[in-house]
Amino acid sequence: MALEQKIEMVTDLLEAAKNFFVDLLRPDMTLEKISEVVSPRLDDTIKKYEKNGLKYSAGKFSIKYADESHFQLEFEMYFQDAEGKWHKCANESDLRDASLLEAGAWKTIQALKIITFPIEKPQSKDDEVLQKDKKLEAYKEAELDKLIAAPAETSADDKTIDIEPEKK
Numbered sequence: 444m445a446l447e448q449k450i451e452m453v454t455d456l457l458e459a460a461k462n463f464f465v466d467l468l469r470p471d472m473t474l475e476k477i478s479e480v481v482s483p484r485l486d487d488t489i490k491k492y493e494k495n496g497l498k499y500s501a502g503k504f505s506i507k508y509a510d511e512s513h514f515q516l517e518f519e520m521y522f523q524d525a526e527g528k529w530h531k532c533a534n535e536s537d538l539r540d541a542s543l544l545e546a547g548a549w550k551t552i553q554a555l556k557i558i559t560f561p562i563e564k565p566q567s568k569d570d571e572v573l574q575k576d577k578k579l580e581a582y583k584e585a586e587l588d589k590l591i592a593a594p595a596e597t598s599a600d601d602k603t604i605d606i607e608p609e610k611k
Contacts, residue, residue, distance in 0.1 A: 473545045474552075474579065477506060477516070478560065485518065486565050488532065497522035497530060502562035508552050513538040520562060555582055 472480075481504055489499045502520030509515050519533035541549045552558065558579050 470543055471545045472543055473548045474506065474558065477548075481516070481518075485520070485562055488520065489562075489564060492522050492532070497524055499564050500529075502532075503559050504562055505557055505559045506552060507558075508556045509538050512541050514541060514544070514549075514552055515539065518562070551579065551582060555579065 485502070485504065493499055500521045500523055502518065504518040505516070507515045507517065515536050515538060517533070517535040519531060522530045522532065524530065541552075544552070
């Protein structure tokens with residue numbers, strides 16, 4: 444591979460990473476919606492660089508707690524060229540306002556601090572490149588168990604209504 448081609452390829456990797464998070468999120472995003480939006484972009488990035496002669500090896504996508512009202516998105520992917528040299532494609536978004544997230548998603552990010560999805564190379568057109576985060580799955584299961592175990596709360600304002608009229 445000529446030196447000019449390698450320089451162009453690395454420059455393309457850096458440029459794609461820089462623009463990756465532009466216009467990505469909308470209000471009321473869940474973690475699943477974020478995954479649905481990010482997955483095709485990551486897939487396209489992998490395909491583009493493999494088409495240019497790099498071999499995708501591994502990567503991860505993360506949603507990170509930044510502070511009491513912000514979070515960040517980041518990814519890193521690793522490619523190897525024909526000569527065996529490694530190239531990293533990575534980026535981190537600017538701080539994003541927590542108000543973009545659905546309340547449950549924000550609560551989850553606050554609790555776990557970081558949610559990481561391994562990036563797998565898609566084997567077919569319909570494959571998801573983002574795999575499930577085991578820590579997130581365990582957290583969701585624990586939250587569900589809490590809901591199931593908690594007794595139903597009733598307030599003093601609850602009223603009983605007789606469906607059948609009283610018989611005299």
